Amino acid sequence: MSLKIVVLAKQVPDTRNVGKDAMKADGTINRAALPAIFNPEDLNALEQALRLKDAHPGSTVTILTMGPGRAAEVIREGLFRGADNGYLLTDRAFAGADTLATSYALATAIRKISEYDIIIGGRQAIDGDTAQVGPQVAEKLGLSQITYAEEILNVEETTGRIIVKRHIDGGVETVEGPLPIVITVNGSAAPCRPRNAKLIQKYKRALGAQEKAMLTKDGEVLPYAKLYAEHPYLNITEWSVADVNGDIEQCGLSGSPTKVKAIQNISFQAKESRTLTSSDHDVEDLIVELLANHTIG
Amino acid sequence: MNNIFVYCEIEGNMVADVSLELLTKGRKLANQLNCHLEAVVAGTDLEGVEKQILPYGVDRLHIFDAPGLFPYTSLPHSSVLINLFKEEKPQICLMGATVIGRDLGPRVSSALTSGLTADCTALEIGEHEDKREGKTYENLLYQIRPAFGGNIVATIVNPEHRPQMATVREGVMKKEILDANYQGEIIRHDVSKYVPTTDYVVKVIERHIEKAKHNLKGAPIVVAGGYGMGSREGFDMLFELAKELHAEVGASRAAVDAGFCDHDRQIGQTGITVRPKLYIACGISGQIQHIAGMQDSGIIISINSDENAPINTIADYVINGTVEEVIPKMIKYYKENSK
Numbered sequence: 001m002s003l004k005i006v007v008l009a010k011q012v013p014d015t016r017n018v019g020k021d022a023m024k025a026d027g028t029i030n031r032a033a034l035p036a037i038f039n040p041e042d043l044n045a046l047e048q049a050l051r052l053k054d055a056h057p058g059s060t061v062t063i064l065t066m067g068p069g070r071a072a073e074v075i076r077e078g079l080f081r082g083a084d085n086g087y088l089l090t091d092r093a094f095a096g097a098d099t100l101a102t103s104y105a106l107a108t109a110i111r112k113i114s115e116y117d118i119i120i121g122g123r124q125a126i127d128g129d130t131a132q133v134g135p136q137v138a139e140k141l142g143l144s145q146i147t148y149a150e151e152i153l154n155v156e157e158t159t160g161r162i163i164v165k166r167h168i169d170g171g172v173e174t175v176e177g178p179l180p181i182v183i184t185v186n187g188s189a190a191p192c193r194p195r196n197a198k199l200i201q202k203y204k205r206a207l208g209a210q211e212k213a214m215l216t217k218d219g220e221v222l223p224y225a226k227l228y229a230e231h232p233y234l235n236i237t238e239w240s241v242a243d244v245n246g247d248i249e250q251c252g253l254s255g256s257p258t259k260v261k262a263i264q265n266i267s268f269q270a271k272e273s274r275t276l277t278s279s280d281h282d283v284e285d286l287i288v289e290l291l292a293n294h295t296i297g
Numbered sequence: 298m299n300n301i302f303v304y305c306e307i308e309g310n311m312v313a314d315v316s317l318e319l320l321t322k323g324r325k326l327a328n329q330l331n332c333h334l335e336a337v338v339a340g341t342d343l344e345g346v347e348k349q350i351l352p353y354g355v356d357r358l359h360i361f362d363a364p365g366l367f368p369y370t371s372l373p374h375s376s377v378l379i380n381l382f383k384e385e386k387p388q389i390c391l392m393g394a395t396v397i398g399r400d401l402g403p404r405v406s407s408a409l410t411s412g413l414t415a416d417c418t419a420l421e422i423g424e425h426e427d428k429r430e431g432k433t434y435e436n437l438l439y440q441i442r443p444a445f446g447g448n449i450v451a452t453i454v455n456p457e458h459r460p461q462m463a464t465v466r467e468g469v470m471k472k473e474i475l476d477a478n479y480q481g482e483i484i485r486h487d488v489s490k491y492v493p494t495t496d497y498v499v500k501v502i503e504r505h506i507e508k509a510k511h512n513l514k515g516a517p518i519v520v521a522g523g524y525g526m527g528s529r530e531g532f533d534m535l536f537e538l539a540k541e542l543h544a545e546v547g548a549s550r551a552a553v554d555a556g557f558c559d560h561d562r563q564i565g566q567t568g569i570t571v572r573p574k575l576y577i578a579c580g581i582s583g584q585i586q587h588i589a590g591m592q593d594s595g596i597i598i599s600i601n602s603d604e605n606a607p608i609n610t611i612a613d614y615v616i617n618g619t620v621e622e623v624i625p626k627m628i629k630y631y632k633e634n635s636k
Contacts, residue, residue, distance in 0.1 A: 015445055103407060127445060129567055130415040132403035135371070139407035144499050145371050147400045163502070169396050171506035173368070177499040188560070257412030257458035261425055261439065264450045273609065278618025283626040286598075286614060288634055295575050295596055296518065296542050296631070 001157055002058030003179075005049045006110060008121030008137070009042040009063050009078060011071040015126050036070065038077050041122025043192035045185040048152050049120050050082045050193065056155065060084045062113065066094055066105055069210025072236045079203040080195040085233065087113070088208050091240040093251045099128070101255035103136030108244040110141060116180055118162070123148055123184045131184070138182035145182040146175055150189045155179070208236040300333040300357075301326055302385070302460065304378065304392040304401070305350060307340040307367060308506075312349045315393035315467035320353035322420060322470040323391055329422050330436055332388070333357060339377050339488075341367040347483050354475035356482065363488035365497050368504055369397050372496035375404040380491040382409060387460040389438050391420075394464035406462050412455035413462040414440035416566055418469055418589045425454045432456075438463065443566050443585045450585060468514055468570035511545050513562060518544035519573045521564055521591070524551035525580020525601065526620060532558050534624050535579060541631050547571065549587045565590035580620045583608025600624070 013034035053059040063078035063086035065071050075086030089109050124131035138145035148167040155162050163176045167186050205224055216222050228234050241248055276282040290296045303323045306313040327334040336350050339361035347358055361377050392398040394416045406413035419441040425434045437454045438461040444451040455461040520539045522532050539546045548558035550565055564571055565587040576594035583606055599612035602619045609615045616623050
């Protein structure tokens with residue numbers, strides 16, 4: 001059976017490289033000030049999707065992401081690795097969304113996509129570590145879910161049931177569920193295959209509307225303009241709140257029940273500490289002291 | 298009405314430690330808010346489960362006992378909570394930031410349109426002023442967590458939506474029995490009134506629980522390595538020191554992400570919380586993420602070549618030096634002096 005697979009992917013700030021201007025006054029993240037990457041566990045999810053496509057000829061993999069214009073990068077990256085197409089949900093009204101408002105927006109977009117058997121994404125994103133969006137999307141679409149997946153073992157042709165190995169606390173379990181279903185993939189799953197040289201050639205000029213606008217903002221002519229008319233797949237589709245028939249009240253900050261009350265930069269309660277050197281004398285003294293007061297035995 | 302609810306997670310017929318820790322915290326919050334503490338447990342063959350739960354000061358225990366509720370699957374447990382909460386209207390709901398809690402919590406929060414904060418490291422009660430709306434909210438749950446890769450600490454509130462939901466990792470809160478004979482009301486619910494049969498669609502075919510490979514959580518001495526250990530081979534040195542000291546080896550997230558150490562040894566907000574009497578931090582810079590999981594250690598020794606490493610500010614002993622130099626010396630002098 002051929003499968004329609006939607007991969008939920010997020011462009012995230014690389015939280016391992018954070019500067020001083022990373023936070024805005026309202027407590028939300030200043031994404032513009034940080035390097036942006038494909039959320040690592042979403043890449044694990046993409047790999048599971050591509051494996052299903054390999055095993056079930058005729059299947060399609062669609063990337064769905066939400067973010068500013070530059071998040072089209074995530075879709076391009078997906079195309080380079082074997083995805084078929086992608087949609088970028090982008091609108092000022094989506095800004096400042098917590099997980100609930102995010103899952104609302106994604107669920108409306110998935111309804112617009114309308115045909116889906118498997119919706120798959122990373123377990124969590126490194127900028128929030130919440131692991132909430134997958135299950136919330138599932139609930140909003142009325143679908144069942146399998147979280148913390150490590151490997152999709154099989155989709156049975158006859159019954160249309162999916163069999164998944166998943167991580168649980170202290171072990172693993174194998175579960176079987178119906179289609180359509182939402183799956184979130186754990187970082188312990190197989191890493192994503194690399195970019196494919198042919199696909200890079202095919203999609204390297206793929207752009208979203210906002211990226212095109214950036215290239216032509218000073219009145220320049222869009223480079224390779226002809227290509228976009230000849231090859232529609234080079235135009236990355238952007239959707240606004242209105243395009244997905246979204247309710248603006250349920251999007252962005254206004255659709256977010258959680259509010260950031262306070263943000264603190266970290267200052268530790270400094271303890272009185274003793275500073276030692278790495279000399280033999282200092283290290284031996286410390287060990288002798290710890291032995292004497294029975295800290296070590 | 299408007300009480301505090303704790304979802305009690307079940308493995309076999311044992312309530313998970315994290316749930317008992319949350320009951321302990323929930324009892325304190327209930328006293329502060331002058332409301333009741335209620336617990337929810339769902340599973341199969343839960344005979345006598347109340348003996349594990351009521352002593353933590355639980356005023357009402359909701360038991361959902363039916364075939365198909367163990368092992369856990371998402372939909373039936375979600376329906377239990379969603380439908381119960383529609384009746385009971387809790388003001389706060391707490392659950393473990395476990396695989397189960399992180400599967401269940403978001404589903405329930407989505408159905409009830411309530412806010413959920415993941416992996417909190419502290420829960421407090423306080424007021425909140427919304428200056429734009431000119432409104433003040435009393436007695437809100439402050440959900441406090443490191444955020445943004447551990448670079449900041451955020452306090453999250455849910456002013457308008459109920460229940461205020463939060464997940465907390467195992468070991469973050471302390472577990473303490475209030476009264477072994479605490480008298481609470483037990484309510485055995487008719488599961489079929491809460492869970493439609495169509496919810497039992499996901500089947501667990503096979504389940505394999507391994508005994509933990511280590512006892513990091515309960516170890517009296519922890520030797521932990523960070524990105525500064527440089528490699529997986531660098532960690533061998535830590536295992537050697539740990540063997541001598543009868544300690545367990547832990548790691549920072551940076552070291553785990555770099556592949557120097559297995560994920561199940563990660564200490565910090567998204568890993569294990571430890572409270573050993575001695576914590577030896579080797580080549581760990583000390584992001585708040587990590588500090589959150591070890592700050593209650595008795596004595597902290599930091600070995601770091603960077604004398605400005607943030608972890609040094611909470612250390613009792615700071616050794617300025619490279620791990621390659623210091624750790625072999627520690628092993629040597631321990632062997633010489635411990636006879």
